[in-house]
Amino acid sequence: MENLLISLAQNLFPIFGLLAVGGAALMVASRQAVHSVLGFLFAMLCVAGCFLTLEAEFLGIAQLLVYAGGIVVLFLFVVMLVELTKYKEKDIFQKQTKVALLAVAGGLLVVGGALRNALFGPAAKEALTLRPEITNGAVLGNAQAVSRGLFADFLLPFEILSIILLVALVGAVVLAKTERV
Amino acid sequence: MNWLKAFNPSDIAGGMKLTGKRFRQVLFTANRRKVPMHFVAEYPEVKVKLAPRYRGRLTMIKDEQGEIKCVCCLACEKICPTQVITIIKGKKEGRKMPFPTRYDFEMERCIFCEFCVESCGFDSIILNHQFELATYNREDFSLGMEGSENMFENSAVGKFSVAE
Amino acid sequence: MPMTLTQTVVMALIQIVVLLAVIMAVVPIITFAERKVIGYVQVRLGATRIAGGHVGITGPINRAMWALGRVPVFSILRGLPIFMADGLKLLTKEDVIPEKADKLVFILAPAICMVPAFAVFAAITFFPGAEGLFTFPASFPIVGGLKFMGFLTDINVGLLYILGVASVGVYGIVLGGWASNSKYPLLGGLRSAAQIVSYEVPLSMSLLVPVLLVGSLSFRELSVKLATEMPLVAAVPLFLGFFFYLTCGFAETNRVPFDLAEAETELVSGFHTEYTGMKMGFFFLAEYANMIVVSAIAAAFFLGGHYLLPFGLQSQLIHALGAGHALNQPSILFFVGKVGFLLFVFLWIRATLPRYRYDQLMHVGWKFLIPVTLVNLFIAAAIKFVWM
Ligand code: SF4
Ligand code: SF4
Numbered sequence: 001m002e003n004l005l006i007s008l009a010q011n012l013f014p015i016f017g018l019l020a021v022g023g024a025a026l027m028v029a030s031r032q033a034v035h036s037v038l039g040f041l042f043a044m045l046c047v048a049g050c051f052l053t054l055e056a057e058f059l060g061i062a063q064l065l066v067y068a069g070g071i072v073v074l075f076l077f078v079v080m081l082v083e084l085t086k087y088k089e090k091d092i093f094q095k096q097t098k099v100a101l102l103a104v105a106g107g108l109l110v111v112g113g114a115l116r117n118a119l120f121g122p123a124a125k126e127a128l129t130l131r132p133e134i135t136n137g138a139v140l141g142n143a144q145a146v147s148r149g150l151f152a153d154f155l156l157p158f159e160i161l162s163i164i165l166l167v168a169l170v171g172a173v174v175l176a177k178t179e180r181v
Numbered sequence: 182m183n184w185l186k187a188f189n190p191s192d193i194a195g196g197m198k199l200t201g202k203r204f205r206q207v208l209f210t211a212n213r214r215k216v217p218m219h220f221v222a223e224y225p226e227v228k229v230k231l232a233p234r235y236r237g238r239l240t241m242i243k244d245e246q247g248e249i250k251c252v253c254c255l256a257c258e259k260i261c262p263t264q265v266i267t268i269i270k271g272k273k274e275g276r277k278m279p280f281p282t283r284y285d286f287e288m289e290r291c292i293f294c295e296f297c298v299e300s301c302g303f304d305s306i307i308l309n310h311q312f313e314l315a316t317y318n319r320e321d322f323s324l325g326m327e328g329s330e331n332m333f334e335n336s337a338v339g340k341f342s343v344a345e
Numbered sequence: 346m347p348m349t350l351t352q353t354v355v356m357a358l359i360q361i362v363v364l365l366a367v368i369m370a371v372v373p374i375i376t377f378a379e380r381k382v383i384g385y386v387q388v389r390l391g392a393t394r395i396a397g398g399h400v401g402i403t404g405p406i407n408r409a410m411w412a413l414g415r416v417p418v419f420s421i422l423r424g425l426p427i428f429m430a431d432g433l434k435l436l437t438k439e440d441v442i443p444e445k446a447d448k449l450v451f452i453l454a455p456a457i458c459m460v461p462a463f464a465v466f467a468a469i470t471f472f473p474g475a476e477g478l479f480t481f482p483a484s485f486p487i488v489g490g491l492k493f494m495g496f497l498t499d500i501n502v503g504l505l506y507i508l509g510v511a512s513v514g515v516y517g518i519v520l521g522g523w524a525s526n527s528k529y530p531l532l533g534g535l536r537s538a539a540q541i542v543s544y545e546v547p548l549s550m551s552l553l554v555p556v557l558l559v560g561s562l563s564f565r566e567l568s569v570k571l572a573t574e575m576p577l578v579a580a581v582p583l584f585l586g587f588f589f590y591l592t593c594g595f596a597e598t599n600r601v602p603f604d605l606a607e608a609e610t611e612l613v614s615g616f617h618t619e620y621t622g623m624k625m626g627f628f629f630l631a632e633y634a635n636m637i638v639v640s641a642i643a644a645a646f647f648l649g650g651h652y653l654l655p656f657g658l659q660s661q662l663i664h665a666l667g668a669g670h671a672l673n674q675p676s677i678l679f680f681v682g683k684v685g686f687l688l689f690v691f692l693w694i695r696a697t698l699p700r701y702r703y704d705q706l707m708h709v710g711w712k713f714l715i716p717v718t719l720v721n722l723f724i725a726a727a728i729k730f731v732w733m
Contacts, residue, residue: 002350220389
């Protein structure tokens with residue numbers, strides 16, 4: 001009993017990871033758009049579970065809060081209100097397999113290269129550990145460590161990133177406004 | 182800023198105070214006072230006290246001697262908007278006025294408008310306070326002067342009532 | 346004594362079963378209380394009997410209830426068996442699935458609605474003390490000698506967990522409305538989703554005040570420190586935040602006066618129009634469980650949780666009387682009492698306020714609540730900066 005539980009606990013990450021991949025596969029394979037969103041939601045929840053098994057509670061919950069709670073809801077809104085039954089629209093969305101496969105292969109190459117560099121390259125040790133000496137021992141938990149990183153050590157990149165988001169927001173407002181005039 | 186008016190805290194507090202007061206009153210006095218705070222009666226155990234003007238079933242009245250007061254002027258039959266009263270005029274010994282040999286009343290179509298009572302110049306019919314008027318048989322709605330279903334007492338309609 | 350993994354799992358399972366049993370018992374009682382409270386507020390008597398009069402199968406029960414009505418204190422208990430009748434009715438009703446509905450989503454939606462509503466209870470602390478509620482006797486097979494704690498877990502991001510999991514519940518409503526393949530449910534689901542997504546912002550913002558004052562996200566730490574370690578001025582943002590939070594909580598749980606998702610006059614009954622039987626019962630269970638969660642959070646963070654005085658005033662009492670005084674001891678009764686009172690407030694408001702219009706709701710959410718909760722946050726930050 002005890003050994004079984006321990007081995008289960010040690011393998012939680014692959015379990016959640018496989019479930020997430022399954023959800024993603026469901027999302028791609030499903031013909032019904034809302035079912036795709038459901039698969040996406042399931043994958044997001046499983047990714048949150050993955051974070052939890054890695055003892056990154058804050059990231060896991062943030063994943064839940066931001067992706068599952070916010071972004072997928074917006075996806076759902078759009079998908080529910082856009083009915084993909086007319087053939088013309090189906091042409092647009094479903095007859096691009098070759099192009100999509102090419103794009104995915106290219107993307108895989110780039111991401112795989114970056115991952116390989118990050119995991120096995122010379123900078124791997126440095127980048128992947130949250131450096132404890134930065135926080136001067138003031139870190140109590142996960143949330144503190146992340147906020148310390150965001151608001152003290154990497155404040156400038158963080159703010160620049162948020163400006164990019166702001167630009168996107170303003171752009172969206174401008175686009176929406178001009179249509180109405 | 183007009184929409185903010187609907188959320189005026191003092192208005193909301195006032196409403197809450199009123200409903201809170203009602204809740205308190207009913208909670209502490211339910212079934213404990215002669216005149217209860219709550220407006221509902223626990224039918225069928227407790228019958229509600231009806232107002233004097235309540236319009237129940239049509240009833241014929243007898244005078245002190247036990248004589249039917251109706252004199253067959255047919256005013257009620259004429260004015261009834263749903264035509265549910267049928268009177269057959271007749272004579273009775275020792276009575277000057279005409280006497281109804283039949284007075285039929287089809288209650289299933291009566292709308293309890295009280296026009297018949299208003300039109301009667303002799304006060305010989307009223308709408309009584311009987312309100313349990315449902316029944317399982319259509320025949321029970323045909324009331325006359327004879328039989329168990331007569332026009333003088335509370336009829337047996339509503340006989341399924343648990344109160345008895 | 347460190348627990349083995351088996352002990353931890355078994356203990357957690359026991360706690361989960363107890364917790365679920367308590368919720369499942371409390372939810373029907375709330376529905377009964379709802380009938381009674383609304384009845385009394387409207388100068389009626391509410392439910393007093395089940396299925397007819399003093400004769401028949403239910404006759405003895407009804408006669409007993411009639412007798413109960415004569416006893417002043419117990420008069421409010423009349424009609425109590427009606428919650429069993431309600432449950433029985435929901436369980437035995439025919440389960441209709443509309444022909445053109447999306448079957449998978451239609452069946453999944455009530456579950457998606459209910460699972461998060463129950464999962465959030467995992468992070469709620471019912472009793473903060475390290476001594477637990479009671480200790481299992483040593484003769485118990487696996488858990489002998491272990492303490493039964495007043496909380497399931499105490500993760501250090503408990504509050505975020507509650508917000509995050511609760512935000513998944515909205516899918517149940519949207520998908521239920523969509524899968525019914527009918528106009529009114531779809532409109533109700535969309536309305537409700539828009540409402541919940543927009544009110545999550547001020548809700549989180551008003552909850553940031555306690556988080557800022559304490560500097561932690563753990564439910565247990567928050568509820569204890571908010572009651573015992575606050576300066577006197579902290580009562581101001583906590584007092585204001587309580588009302589903001591309660592308003593947002595009403596909107597989040599889709600309760601009157603913000604029950605736009607099931608506005609009968611406009612939408613038949615909103616997202617669950619096509620649902621029958623226990624599927625609809627799941628939606629109801631989720632709604633009432635959410636009410637309990639909102640009340641528990643408000644009670645723990647703003648009303649002093651397991652201590653006597655609300656809004657952090659308990660710390661003044663501790664200063665005055667000393668920590669050992671009887672009034673300064675935490676008790677689960679205080680917490681349960683506060684949650685019960687807040688649930689009563691839910692029903693009280695439902696009986697008092699009419700439903701708001703949709704534009705009023707959105708205006709208040711975006712143009713009033715978000716700015717004022719931000720200002721409240723500034724006040725709290727200033728207090729943290731100056732006094733703490
Ligand atoms: S109450 Fe009206 S409908 Fe009924 S018998 Fe009299 S006049 Fe006719
Ligand atoms: S109006 Fe009066 S007196 Fe005339 S027939 Fe009718 S009941 Fe008789």
